Amino acid sequence: MRLLIATSNPGKFRELKEGLAPLGWTVLSLLDYPFKLPPEEGATFEDNAILKAAFAARHSGLPTLADDSGLEVKALGGEPGVYSARYGNRNSDLERNVYLLERMRGLPPGERQARFVAVLALAYPDGYLELYRGETEGEILEAPRGDWGFGYDPLFLVPEAGKTFAEMTLEEKARYSHRGKALKALIEAHQQGLVRREAPMQE
Numbered sequence: 001m002r003l004l005i006a007t008s009n010p011g012k013f014r015e016l017k018e019g020l021a022p023l024g025w026t027v028l029s030l031l032d033y034p035f036k037l038p039p040e041e042g043a044t045f046e047d048n049a050i051l052k053a054a055f056a057a058r059h060s061g062l063p064t065l066a067d068d069s070g071l072e073v074k075a076l077g078g079e080p081g082v083y084s085a086r087y088g089n090r091n092s093d094l095e096r097n098v099y100l101l102e103r104m105r106g107l108p109p110g111e112r113q114a115r116f117v118a119v120l121a122l123a124y125p126d127g128y129l130e131l132y133r134g135e136t137e138g139e140i141l142e143a144p145r146g147d148w149g150f151g152y153d154p155l156f157l158v159p160e161a162g163k164t165f166a167e168m169t170l171e172e173k174a175r176y177s178h179r180g181k182a183l184k185a186l187i188e189a190h191q192q193g194l195v196r197r198e199a200p201m202q203e
C-alpha cells in the first residue's frame with residue numbers, strides 16, 4: 001500500500017515512518033504532496049487527528065495517516081493538551097519547555113505527574129477511517145535531560161525506564177511512547193486482518 005503521512009513535524013514523521021516499517025508500505029510525506037493542513041479546531045486529539053487525516057486523504061487521493069498528540073499535566077488540569085504545539089503562544093520547543101517549567105514552578109516531585117497521548121487516524125479517500133490511541137504516564141522534571149527527540153521529550157521522565165524520552169534511542173522511545181503504543185495497535189490490527197473501520201463522517 002502507498003501511504004501518505006500527513007504531518008509537518010519532522011520528529012513525528014521519523015517516528016511514524018520507522019514504526020510502520022514492519023508493514024512494508026511505501027511511505028510518502030507532505031514534501032511529495034505540498035498542501036497545508038487545516039487549522040486544528042477540534043476539542044479532542046481524536047477530532048484533530050481525523051480532521052488532518054481526512055483532509056489530506058481527500059486532497060491526495062491516498063490512504064493517509066495523521067497523528068494528533070500532546071502532553072497532559074495533572075496539576076495544570078490537563079494543560080497543554082490539544083494546545084501542546086502552541087502552548088503559551090511560544091514559537092519553539094525550547095520556549096514551550098521554559099514556559100511549562102515556569103507554569104510548574106514550586107510543584108514538588110510528587111505533584112509533577114503527566115501523560116502523553118497520541119491518536120493516529122488512518123483515513124481513506126472514500127471517507128472510511130481507523131483510529132488508534134496510545135498513552136504513556138510519566139513525570140515532568142525540574143530541568144531538561146537528554147539531547148534526542150523533539151518537543152517536551154527532555155522534560156518527560158518515564159519512571160519505569162529511569163530516562164526521559166530525550167535520553168532514549170528511537171527504538172527505545174517507540175517501546176515506551178504514546179506514539180509507539182498507538183503504532184503497535186495499528187500494526188497488529190493490519191497484520192491480523194482485524195481492522196475496525198469507522199463510517200465516513202458527515203460533512
Ligand code: ITT
Nearest residue numbers: 007008009067068069070071084085150151152153
Ligand atoms: P502536525 O499537526 O503537522 O502533525 P504538530 O507538531 O503541530 O504537527 P500536534 O498538533 O499533534 O502536531 O501537536 C503535538 C505537540 O505535542 C508537538 O508539537 C509536541 O510539542 C508535543 N508532543 C507530541 N508528541 C510528542 C513526543 O513524542 N515528544 C515530545 N513532544 C511531543
